[in-house]
Amino acid sequence: MPPITVTQDLVLAVAELSQLNIDGADIDGYAADMTKVLALVEQMHGVDTSDIAPMSNPTDASQQLRADEVTEPDQRERFQAIAPETDGGFYLVPRVVE
Amino acid sequence: MQDWEIVIGLEIHTQLKTKSKIFSGASTDFGAAPNTQACAIDLGFPGVLPTVNTRVYEKAVAFGLGIGATINLTSVFDRKNYFYPDSPKGYQITQLETPIVVGGSVDVVLKDGSVKTIQVTRAHLEEDAGKSMHEDYHGQTGIDLNRAGTPLLEIVSEPDMRSAEEAVAYARYIHQLVTYLGVSDGDMSQGSLRCDANVSIRPMGTEALGTRTETKNVNSFRFLERAINYEVERQIAVLESGGRIRQETRLYDSDKDETRPMRSKETATDYRYFPEPDLLPVHITQDYIDAVRQQMPELPAAKIQRFVRDYALNEADAQVLASTVALADYFETVARVGGDGKLAANWVRVELLGQMNRESLTPSAESLGAISLSANALGMLLARIKDGTISGKIAKTVFAALWHGEATDPDTYIATQGLTQVSNSDELAPIVDGVIANNPQQAAQYREGKTKLMGFFVGQVMQQTAGKANPQQVSELVQQRLLD
Numbered sequence: 310m311p312p313i314t315v316t317q318d319l320v321l322a323v324a325e326l327s328q329l330n331i332d333g334a335d336i337d338g339y340a341a342d343m344t345k346v347l348a349l350v351e352q353m354h355g356v357d358t359s360d361i362a363p364m365s366n367p368t369d370a371s372q373q374l375r376a377d378e379v380t381e382p383d384q385r386e387r388f389q390a391i392a393p394e395t396d397g398g399f400y401l402v403p404r405v406v407e
Numbered sequence: 408m409q410d411w412e413i414v415i416g417l418e419i420h421t422q423l424k425t426k427s428k429i430f431s432g433a434s435t436d437f438g439a440a441p442n443t444q445a446c447a448i449d450l451g452f453p454g455v456l457p458t459v460n461t462r463v464y465e466k467a468v469a470f471g472l473g474i475g476a477t478i479n480l481t482s483v484f485d486r487k488n489y490f491y492p493d494s495p496k497g498y499q500i501t502q503l504e505t506p507i508v509v510g511g512s513v514d515v516v517l518k519d520g521s522v523k524t525i526q527v528t529r530a531h532l533e534e535d536a537g538k539s540m541h542e543d544y545h546g547q548t549g550i551d552l553n554r555a556g557t558p559l560l561e562i563v564s565e566p567d568m569r570s571a572e573e574a575v576a577y578a579r580y581i582h583q584l585v586t587y588l589g590v591s592d593g594d595m596s597q598g599s600l601r602c603d604a605n606v607s608i609r610p611m612g613t614e615a616l617g618t619r620t621e622t623k624n625v626n627s628f629r630f631l632e633r634a635i636n637y638e639v640e641r642q643i644a645v646l647e648s649g650g651r652i653r654q655e656t657r658l659y660d661s662d663k664d665e666t667r668p669m670r671s672k673e674t675a676t677d678y679r680y681f682p683e684p685d686l687l688p689v690h691i692t693q694d695y696i697d698a699v700r701q702q703m704p705e706l707p708a709a710k711i712q713r714f715v716r717d718y719a720l721n722e723a724d725a726q727v728l729a730s731t732v733a734l735a736d737y738f739e740t741v742a743r744v745g746g747d748g749k750l751a752a753n754w755v756r757v758e759l760l761g762q763m764n765r766e767s768l769t770p771s772a773e774s775l776g777a778i779s780l781s782a783n784a785l786g787m788l789l790a791r792i793k794d795g796t797i798s799g800k801i802a803k804t805v806f807a808a809l810w811h812g813e814a815t816d817p818d819t820y821i822a823t824q825g826l827t828q829v830s831n832s833d834e835l836a837p838i839v840d841g842v843i844a845n846n847p848q849q850a851a852q853y854r855e856g857k858t859k860l861m862g863f864f865v866g867q868v869m870q871q872t873a874g875k876a877n878p879q880q881v882s883e884l885v886q887q888r889l890l891d
Contacts, residue, residue: 326677328490363504365483365504365505365682365688366483366682366684366687366688368687370687371687371688371689371690372459372686372687372688372689372690373458373459374458374459374460374461374464374689375432375458375459375460375461376461377425377426377427377460377461377462378426378427378432379426379427379432379433379434380427380432381427381431381432381433381434381444381446381447381448383443383444384446384447385442385443385445388442388445388447388450389442394547396544396549397441397549398440398441398442398443398551399441399442399540399544399549399550399551400442400492400549400550400551400552401544401547401548401549401550402492402547402548402550403547403548404541404544404546404547404548405491405492405539405541405548
């Protein structure tokens with residue numbers, strides 16, 4: 310694959326997807342940095358991995374399964390004591406509607 | 408006008424029937440006070456680690472075996488990142504690359520009796536999110552995280568369905584299967600089964616798939632049918648007016664009976680999936696799979712076939728009676744005690760289900776367990792029809808008494824109410840003679856060949872005996888007396 314050059318528009322699109330509010334003056338700097346990062350990824354693409362199985366975990370161990378039992382008591386009061394805002398048992402957050 | 412072919416694939420989220428959550432020991436009971444079943448793991452506190460509930464694996468494997476799928480001996484959890492307050496961790500743990508269940512298929516029977524095979528792509532384990540309440544919090548949103556971490560099996564179909572009817576038949580089949588297997592309680596009013604419908608249309612006879620939309624979170628079969636039909640009409644209208652379909656996620660609004668856009672795929676978040684670092688891959692063995700298979704109950708299709716074969720039922724009756732495990736068990740008890748499968752099928756279908764339907768009861772294990780009329784009592788009642796103790800008509804009276812809890816034992820009720828059928832000719836003959844004597848005109852007409860009047864005479868005798876006369880016996884007597 311040819312090296313990717315990150316444009317200003319791409320930086321803005323990624324910023325939107327990442328929910329980041331970035332300063333217009335920084336866009337060129339981000340574009341240059343991201344281009345370098347992608348160049349490094351391109352360099353790694355050069356390694357032949359055709360006969361290597363994808364690894365999801367560095368150990369060979371298997372996840373132990375837990376019995377289906379209720380072990381957690383209700384600790385709502387303790388958790389809500391450190392919540393910014395609650396009402397009638399609900400955690401309150403800024404309004405979110407899709 | 409262009410002919411369009413409809414292409415539908417479904418993603419069905421089913422809540423697994425477990426005591427505790429998939430990654431924590433918090434309870435999954437429905438209806439608890441908000442956030443009383445959300446522990447530090449569900450809340451995404453720093454430093455906590457998930458553990459995997461063994462029961463979710465049993466259930467996922469049972470489902471996979473139920474659809475003839477491949478069970479992956481190694482499955483891997485992945486992290487799907489998104490930012491929304493109903494998921495405090497900032498990600499959902501799911502299975503992307505290596506799900507537990509791959510492939511499989513189900514055969515669904517359509518209204519015209521034809522059978523359609525729907526391929527299943529995969530089924531993977533994941534956790535549910537919490538609930539957001541947008542009303543009543545003065546411009547803020549209230550979050551209840553009791554549901555966060557509830558185990559889900561997401562069942563993804565191939566785009567094999569060609570109509571809303573097929574999609575509903577498939578969803579119903581999956582619902583029946585997961586309920587049969589005890590994988591889920593299947594209670595749709597509590598969100599135990601939720602469908603996302605991927606819908607696209609293409610000119611009839613073409614191969615390339617059209618741009619699809621995904622309609623989210625449809626929680627009843629009726630709404631599923633309506634949502635798909637609405638979406639198909641909308642897409643046809645857009646394309647026929649020269650527009651183009653946007654690939655987007657839409658929400659079905661059952662109040663307005665319409666779908667509306669939620670978010671466009673073009674600006675959708677990249678979920679940055681990666682293998683879940685807090686969990687190791689899960690390895691299971693063939694022995695484990697075999698053990699799960701041993702525990703599996705008879706599946707709906709096999710039960711229907713057996714009912715048709717062993718009780719000489721027609722397919723439609725068998726399907727109704729096998730619709731839930733509880734109803735099928737009830738029917739089989741009635742058939743065994745009553746000694747007649749066809750009679751049992753008839754009474755369970757017409758009388759029992761009719762009565763339940765009038766009282767808005769579904770044939771679930773709960774409601775069949777709660778009604779006064781036990782399967783044993785209904786079977787005994789049918790045995791009394793079979794041996795001629797009572798007529799079918801009187802049996803309905805006894806049925807009503809048993810249903811309303813006025814009696815529990817049919818024999819006692821029949822005896823105390825004096826409902827035993829009169830089959831004794833010596834007892835019936837004087838009554839028959841009296842009816843003939845009182846209706847000379849009808850008697851004359853009968854003798855002249857108007858044999859349809861038999862019903863009249865039998866009816867008169869039944870009236871005089873309060874329905875207790877054996878109608879067969881009465882008609883023989885009437886014939887004998889009139890024609891001799």
